[in-house]
Amino acid sequence: MPDSTSAPVLELRGVSKRFGAVQALTGVDLAVHAGEVVALVGDNGAGKSTLVKTIAGVNSPDEGEIVWQGRPVTIRGPHDAQKIGIATVYQDLALADNLDVVGNLFLGSEISGAGILDEISMEGRSRELLDTLSIRIPSVRIPVASLSGGQRQTVAIARSLIGDPKVVMLDEPTAALGVEQTAQVLDLVERLRHRGLGVVLISHNMVDVMAVADTVAVLRLGRNNGFFDARRTNQEEIISAITGATDNAVTRRAARTSEHGSTEAGFDASFDADFGPDDRPPAGP
Amino acid sequence: MSQNPNSSPEEPGGAGERRDSGAPFGTPGSAGGPGAPPAGAAGSESEAARETVETMVPAAGSAADPRLLARESGVSGYWAEFMRRVKGGELGSLPVIVALAVIWIVFWALNSTFLSAQNLSNLSQQIVGTGMIALGIVFVLLLGEIDLSVGSVSGLAAAVFAVSSVNNGVNQWLALLLALATGAGTGLIHGFFFARIGVPAFVVTLAGNLAWNGLMLNVLGTSGTVNLPNDDIVSKLYNTFYGQLAAAYSVAAVAVALYAVVAWLGRARRVKAGVPAQPVGEIIARTVVLAIVAFGVAYVFNQYKGLPLAPLIFLIFIVVGDFILRRTVYGRRVFAVGGSIEAARRAGISVPFIRISVFTISGFMAAVGGLFLAGQIESASQTSGGGNLLMNSIAAAVIGGTSLFGGRGKTWSALLGALVIGSIQSGMNIQGLSNSIQYMITGAVLLAAVVIDSVARRTQKASGRA
Numbered sequence: 001m002p003d004s005t006s007a008p009v010l011e012l013r014g015v016s017k018r019f020g021a022v023q024a025l026t027g028v029d030l031a032v033h034a035g036e037v038v039a040l041v042g043d044n045g046a047g048k049s050t051l052v053k054t055i056a057g058v059n060s061p062d063e064g065e066i067v068w069q070g071r072p073v074t075i076r077g078p079h080d081a082q083k084i085g086i087a088t089v090y091q092d093l094a095l096a097d098n099l100d101v102v103g104n105l106f107l108g109s110e111i112s113g114a115g116i117l118d119e120i121s122m123e124g125r126s127r128e129l130l131d132t133l134s135i136r137i138p139s140v141r142i143p144v145a146s147l148s149g150g151q152r153q154t155v156a157i158a159r160s161l162i163g164d165p166k167v168v169m170l171d172e173p174t175a176a177l178g179v180e181q182t183a184q185v186l187d188l189v190e191r192l193r194h195r196g197l198g199v200v201l202i203s204h205n206m207v208d209v210m211a212v213a214d215t216v217a218v219l220r221l222g223r224n225n226g227f228f229d230a231r232r233t234n235q236e237e238i239i240s241a242i243t244g245a246t247d248n249a250v251t252r253r254a255a256r257t258s259e260h261g262s263t264e265a266g267f268d269a270s271f272d273a274d275f276g277p278d279d280r281p282p283a284g285p
Numbered sequence: 286m287s288q289n290p291n292s293s294p295e296e297p298g299g300a301g302e303r304r305d306s307g308a309p310f311g312t313p314g315s316a317g318g319p320g321a322p323p324a325g326a327a328g329s330e331s332e333a334a335r336e337t338v339e340t341m342v343p344a345a346g347s348a349a350d351p352r353l354l355a356r357e358s359g360v361s362g363y364w365a366e367f368m369r370r371v372k373g374g375e376l377g378s379l380p381v382i383v384a385l386a387v388i389w390i391v392f393w394a395l396n397s398t399f400l401s402a403q404n405l406s407n408l409s410q411q412i413v414g415t416g417m418i419a420l421g422i423v424f425v426l427l428l429g430e431i432d433l434s435v436g437s438v439s440g441l442a443a444a445v446f447a448v449s450s451v452n453n454g455v456n457q458w459l460a461l462l463l464a465l466a467t468g469a470g471t472g473l474i475h476g477f478f479f480a481r482i483g484v485p486a487f488v489v490t491l492a493g494n495l496a497w498n499g500l501m502l503n504v505l506g507t508s509g510t511v512n513l514p515n516d517d518i519v520s521k522l523y524n525t526f527y528g529q530l531a532a533a534y535s536v537a538a539v540a541v542a543l544y545a546v547v548a549w550l551g552r553a554r555r556v557k558a559g560v561p562a563q564p565v566g567e568i569i570a571r572t573v574v575l576a577i578v579a580f581g582v583a584y585v586f587n588q589y590k591g592l593p594l595a596p597l598i599f600l601i602f603i604v605v606g607d608f609i610l611r612r613t614v615y616g617r618r619v620f621a622v623g624g625s626i627e628a629a630r631r632a633g634i635s636v637p638f639i640r641i642s643v644f645t646i647s648g649f650m651a652a653v654g655g656l657f658l659a660g661q662i663e664s665a666s667q668t669s670g671g672g673n674l675l676m677n678s679i680a681a682a683v684i685g686g687t688s689l690f691g692g693r694g695k696t697w698s699a700l701l702g703a704l705v706i707g708s709i710q711s712g713m714n715i716q717g718l719s720n721s722i723q724y725m726i727t728g729a730v731l732l733a734a735v736v737i738d739s740v741a742r743r744t745q746k747a748s749g750r751a
């Protein structure tokens with residue numbers, strides 16, 4: 001972003017993705033800065049998960065580019081994304097229930113010598129990592145099957161940090177969690193920001209979003225429908241952007257008004273709110 | 286573990302039972318370990334509430350949750366830990382050891398020759414063939430898959446060895462390698478069709494079961510039976526005894542010493558690195574138990590012909606297999622694939638490689654087992670690898686405590702399960718009972734094992750989620 005004090009770590013420009021007859025994403029822009037929490041919101045089927053999967057290399061975009069630390073990159077698979085420093089925690093956590101916490105944290109990147117596991121180093125580093133994130137779990141040596149939903153979520157997030165990523169994407173990390181466990185995860189998101197990571201957080205819960213996000217990016221029917229500075233907006237404004245209860249002028253105004261003085265938060269006001277008429281029925285479940 | 290300053294006053298230092306208190310347990314009669322608070326929703330809610338308060342306080346920088354799993358020192362701590370595991374469905378080898386004890390006591394009560402040195406020594410040899418095959422099955426079961434071809438493959442390997450070494454004069458060691466490679470090759474083929482083409486494992490291996498049986502008949506040719514000279518290596522592998530008293534005892538001594546040294550060094554390294562280590566008392570207790578078992582077995586062997594080679598080789602295979610599964614990157618990944626294919630895939634693990642390699646191991650172990658079985662009857666024949674060998678091998682792995690559902694198991698279950706099945710056969714033979722009753726009892730034991738596995742799995746699920 002030319003008008004931003006620091007360049008974003010991750011930037012999407014005009015990303016489109018089509019699945020057969022469904023145009024899931026159309027010209028989507030997004031910018032994530034270091035130490036910034038970007039909440040990605042939108043109704044069911046708006047394309048949030050698709051966008052995250054595109055960044056994570058699960059889907060490749062049909063059009064548009066992904067810019068990583070100022071350079072356009074092609075992400076060919078999840079492995080590429082991990083290698084450049086993008087970690088993803090999917091909605092279904094995909095932990096191996098039968099392995100203990102250490103086993104899950106280091107799965108796929110085990111510390112070893114000559115093929116033999118170095119359990120001591122892994123256990124030590126697991127403790128360190130969980131301690132720095134203030135994650136409380138009974139023991140790093142119990143199978144994750146016996147952890148609570150929130151604890152499993154925190155383990156999944158901690159796991160994404162093993163490769164020292166610069167951006168972490170969380171797809172609905174609090175969806176199935178209780179009050180206390182949601183608080184734990186939100187705490188964790190804040191700690192990630194403190195460590196200077198860019199965070200993309202997908203959530204349907206406006207209270208959570210307002211609590212931790214710096215920037216709120218709204219997707220509607222696969223297109224951008226406004227960027228909001230979380231400190232200068234309110235829930236109603238975001239909800240109307242999500243539901244489409246705003247006309248173009250209002251959205252542009254929202255973008256314009258929040259442009260003043262919020263550039264240091266890395267928020268992108270140059271967004272062009274040119275979404276067309278809603279001729280497409282909302283798809284998806 | 287550092288003490289959390291926020292812990293509530295009503296929680297004493299090591300409330301090791303707390304974690305389980307909120308979980309609905311399904312195991313009858315196992316609830317109520319010492320100090321276990323009553324299970325129920327009310328308990329879990331109040332705990333959740335307490336933890337909410339704790340998380341609102343700025344985090345104390347400790348990964349230790351004050352409620353949990355700090356094992357109390359002393360015997361009561363072990364008891365509490367044990368009860369926690371039983372309630373959580375982590376039964377491990379407990380049911381099979383109990384079953385084995387019951388079987389031995391019953392047959393001993395019926396006829397005391399069952400526990401004679403001669404019978405036990407014979408038993409230790411008889412279980413090797415089935416046990417080796419079961420060891421391969423353990424790997425396959427860890428993936429949550431099944432290999433129905435191991436019977437035929439074991440017969441094929443025996444035929445390949447016998448025909449090449451006896452009929453065609455191939456060097457014995459070369460013939461042995463050829464037989465093992467044949468077994469591994471069949472597994473490789475199964476693995477390929479399963480992992481790369483996507484054919485369900487039970488179909489691939491069922492097809493293999495038939496095809497390899499056909500190939501075996503083909504290899505044996507018109508003669509049908511090839512007798513092995515009793516000085517060839519396969520016969521010797523099965524029949525060799527080391528008669529000197531010192532042999533069995535020194536093997537026992539080496540095993541115990543090795544265990545103690547490894548445990549001690551492991552502990553020292555963990556202490557140095559500042560991670561929790563096994564208490565000294567536990568190492569001593571385990572070493573003593575191992576010593577009693579090892580020297581007890583050595584004593585029994587020495588009462589008869591001395592140390593038999595076959596079970597010694599079986600033990601070495603089990604220990605090596607255990608090391609591979611629990612201590613290597615490869616083994617960790619086998620468990621991961623068995624626990625969650627999706628998790629493994631996303632972690633960058635090559636699931637097809639793990640699958641193909643595991644089926645290759647299974648084929649290889651089937652060949653090893655087949656060679657021991659050939660050594661036992663000193664021949665390879667058209668019935669090699671037939672009968673209920675396949676079922677007994679799979680049953681042994683399951684009875685020994687390896688889960689049919691994948692992700693849980695140990696190589697030791699091959700030994701324990703093969704012992705159970707072998708003991709039933711041996712005891713029935715002493716009683717002069719017919720095969721029909723033997724089959725029914727083995728079937729019932731297998732069913733019991735699968736029931737325990739299923740219930741344990743349900744219990745794990747129930748106590749696994751809050």
Ligand SMILES: Nc1ncnc2c1ncn2[C@@H]1O[C@H](COP(=O)(O)OP(=O)(O)OP(=O)(O)O)[C@@H](O)[C@H]1O
Pocket residue numbers: 019020022024042043044045046047048049050051283284285
């Ligand atoms: N693999 C696919 N094949 C075909 N269509 C797809 C695929 N993945 C997503 N879509 C479609 O793309 C659209 C966006 O889906 P996506 O999962 O991204 O929505 P979402 O914003 O994550 O919704 P939710 O809040 O329910 O998770 C939907 O219409 C969906 O049906």
Ligand SMILES: [Mg+2]
Pocket residue numbers: 048049050091171
């Ligand atoms: Mg989604």
